[in-house]
Amino acid sequence: MPLMLSSASGCLHIGLILDATALIDFCWLGEWEWLQQQYSPLFIAQEVLDSDRLELATRAAASRYLEPLALDTEEMFLSFMEFQLKAPLLSEADRSTLALARHRFLLCVSDDRRMIAVCEEYDISYIRMLRLLSQMVQTEHRTVEEVIVMADILVKDRGKWIANTILESWKRSLTMIN
Amino acid sequence: MKEIIAGNLIHYRKGLNLSQEELGEMAGVTRQSINNYENAKTLPDSKTLSALARALSIKLDDLLRRESTTVPNFRFRANTYFDKKPQFAAQVLRLLEDYTALEQAVGIPTYAPESTPCYQLEGNEKRIEEIANQFHYRLGWGSGTIPDLFEAVEEIGLKVLRYSIPVPGFFGLSACSLDQGAFVLVNTHNISIERQLFTTASEIGHLIFHRGEYQNAICYNGGNSDNAVAPLIKEGTKEEKAREAVVSHFASHLLVSQKALDRALDVFTDLIQLKTHFRVSYTMMLMRLDQMGKLKYSDAKEKISGEYKRRTGESLSKEVELEPVLADVDFPVNQRFTRIIWQALSSGDVSELKAAELLNLTVEDLRLARKEARGYAIDAIFC
Numbered sequence: 289m290p291l292m293l294s295s296a297s298g299c300l301h302i303g304l305i306l307d308a309t310a311l312i313d314f315c316w317l318g319e320w321e322w323l324q325q326q327y328s329p330l331f332i333a334q335e336v337l338d339s340d341r342l343e344l345a346t347r348a349a350a351s352r353y354l355e356p357l358a359l360d361t362e363e364m365f366l367s368f369m370e371f372q373l374k375a376p377l378l379s380e381a382d383r384s385t386l387a388l389a390r391h392r393f394l395l396c397v398s399d400d401r402r403m404i405a406v407c408e409e410y411d412i413s414y415i416r417m418l419r420l421l422s423q424m425v426q427t428e429h430r431t432v433e434e435v436i437v438m439a440d441i442l443v444k445d446r447g448k449w450i451a452n453t454i455l456e457s458w459k460r461s462l463t464m465i466n
Numbered sequence: 467m468k469e470i471i472a473g474n475l476i477h478y479r480k481g482l483n484l485s486q487e488e489l490g491e492m493a494g495v496t497r498q499s500i501n502n503y504e505n506a507k508t509l510p511d512s513k514t515l516s517a518l519a520r521a522l523s524i525k526l527d528d529l530l531r532r533e534s535t536t537v538p539n540f541r542f543r544a545n546t547y548f549d550k551k552p553q554f555a556a557q558v559l560r561l562l563e564d565y566t567a568l569e570q571a572v573g574i575p576t577y578a579p580e581s582t583p584c585y586q587l588e589g590n591e592k593r594i595e596e597i598a599n600q601f602h603y604r605l606g607w608g609s610g611t612i613p614d615l616f617e618a619v620e621e622i623g624l625k626v627l628r629y630s631i632p633v634p635g636f637f638g639l640s641a642c643s644l645d646q647g648a649f650v651l652v653n654t655h656n657i658s659i660e661r662q663l664f665t666t667a668s669e670i671g672h673l674i675f676h677r678g679e680y681q682n683a684i685c686y687n688g689g690n691s692d693n694a695v696a697p698l699i700k701e702g703t704k705e706e707k708a709r710e711a712v713v714s715h716f717a718s719h720l721l722v723s724q725k726a727l728d729r730a731l732d733v734f735t736d737l738i739q740l741k742t743h744f745r746v747s748y749t750m751m752l753m754r755l756d757q758m759g760k761l762k763y764s765d766a767k768e769k770i771s772g773e774y775k776r777r778t779g780e781s782l783s784k785e786v787e788l789e790p791v792l793a794d795v796d797f798p799v800n801q802r803f804t805r806i807i808w809q810a811l812s813s814g815d816v817s818e819l820k821a822a823e824l825l826n827l828t829v830e831d832l833r834l835a836r837k838e839a840r841g842y843a844i845d846a847i848f849c
Contacts, residue, residue, distance in 0.1 A: 309819075312829060335526070341819060342830070343828050361468045361509075365467050406812075412615065444837075446830075
């Protein structure tokens, strides 16, 4: 059964958009089918898809599983430029993801601290990878042991940055799901 | 927004001397669409705009900027380079924006050398030499040889970026802001390390002696390059040559201090040994020896050219440096900038994708590099 698409701000979301960090994680985990079942439609900003700072395999997976979206309204472009003033250390692709999430009411998947800070400042709904892994357990798609292995792989093998304290606290929280 | 895009599109298209049709072909858009965008009739989506930006060698941001946008308070030398080269100006603007944003994010102090105007060499030689000596001491190298000027000036907080910029005849530029310090951009494109060091020293000289003449030349007016800010001092004029003579004198004394040269002349008798010792070009050594009255620059240059021809069978052109040349590997580029990026990444002040762009890495490689670095982190070793 699909998860409820609501957020702290109380908005109802009509899909999910992945940023570069989430895209890389999902490419590695390969859990596209589950993500589609739970959160379809899935989007990616055109600028992320075009970024030459992502490996070809990552972009190929994005083209296969995600629908590209472009900024196409005055308001979106204004947000895109506003984010540059507020957060100059975000890339064009990051700001495009945020502008799309903001104006299309999409849930933004990100584990990037700078992205999350802007989401919070502008009341853009977001979800982190560890939360999605928890939901895999909640929906009985994966066991607690399996998602722990998945998180450890992302951190230890793929260089994903999650503070130790957060990782340990998340692992403890999984026991409460069961 | 349509009007902003229209003005920028015309500005950057004209900067490359492209017709609407040529740009359309390069970006996969019809000429009519380009015409509509340039007349602010329709708003293109970001996919189309990104394709246009790529064809124009700029970024999406450059097409969306308001006309007068520039990095706050930065004033530039070498403004003559900007008026007919909007793509280049946009690139410099982005570099400055990124660098200053990183500095602010990690909260490190900036630096600009003290300014003291001087517009002609004659009668000011001793004063310029004294200022070069003081700067030498400021760098912490006393009167000795500076092993790596790029690193030394970065250590005191000067923003230095060395990039390959394929603009013929462009060696470097400098900019300064009251709040955000000084910035030097050095071109590395087919340019020897010796020349890059001289450019760095010269730009520092301009920052010290000619800062009052710096101006905001990155602004432009409505896509019409004819309305660009006119440079105060035009290239090739008597005034410009006089200013270049001042900074050359400064640079030569910064790179080869008088005390160190006096000591070196007791030990070394050959030009190659001297240039190797001071890590400068042979022409710089000739210039210094000429200043001391040890030889006449033009005569010495002619003799060396003759000797070079005899040995190699080739002419000694301006771009050629006598062996041994300084190796790129001994002068790593943009160390301070790189360090600040990693620092900002670690504190969560820059996104992974932006950091990857600035470091010229893929995000995947950036993550693996972070993982490797964590293995040797002091807290990881001792915990």
